[in-house]
Amino acid sequence: NAGVTQTPKFRVLKTGQSMTLLCAQDMNHEYMYWYRQDPGMGLRLIHYSVGEGTTAKGEVPDGYNVSRLKKQNFLLGLESAAPSQTSVYFCASMGLIGEKLFFGSGTQLSVL
């Protein structure tokens, strides 16, 4: 009964380093999303995917890249980390349009 699984849980990067966050869902969902959550800003959509092999930009895509090579996985990459990318990142998935949206437990990222 895993649902949406994110790894890692915590990460500290130095400015300029790169990293990849992994999201995996076992519900055979078509739609997957990456959000960032900052104090006072709520959840903001970074990138999303409407199916395997597809990706699209959300509200705040700059500095991030994504890939959805397999239906169950959605990867978020930071090419050159900046302190402004310090945040909590959440992955979410949904089966059909207008249905329930399920979140992972989040990744706390600090960029020094």
Added chain:
Amino acid sequence: GQQLNQSPQSMFIQEGEDVSMNCTSSSIFNTWLWYKQDPGEGPVLLIALYKAGELTSNGRLTAQFGITRKDSFLNISASIPSDVGIYFCAATTSGTYKYIFGTGTRLKVLA
């Protein structure tokens, strides 16, 4: 980005009291979701609403899809200390695969 107006922003209540919060918008929606988020954790889905006027319960929680389709309400009855956390709503319209989110209600329960 677009957000739903959620109120109250925060509230202190005594254990055993009932709690009410709501989300409003000027737009019409087809689905409303309510979540609870504990510190350091991801949002956990509490209730999903799909039809105007729908009233759905999950234990001590009851949520309603507003009849105008522009708002939704969440009630918690007989609050307990573990109800502490941030509650937020999410909504989406027909044909779109993006949800918009409320700003959250921080609930604090005094034992």
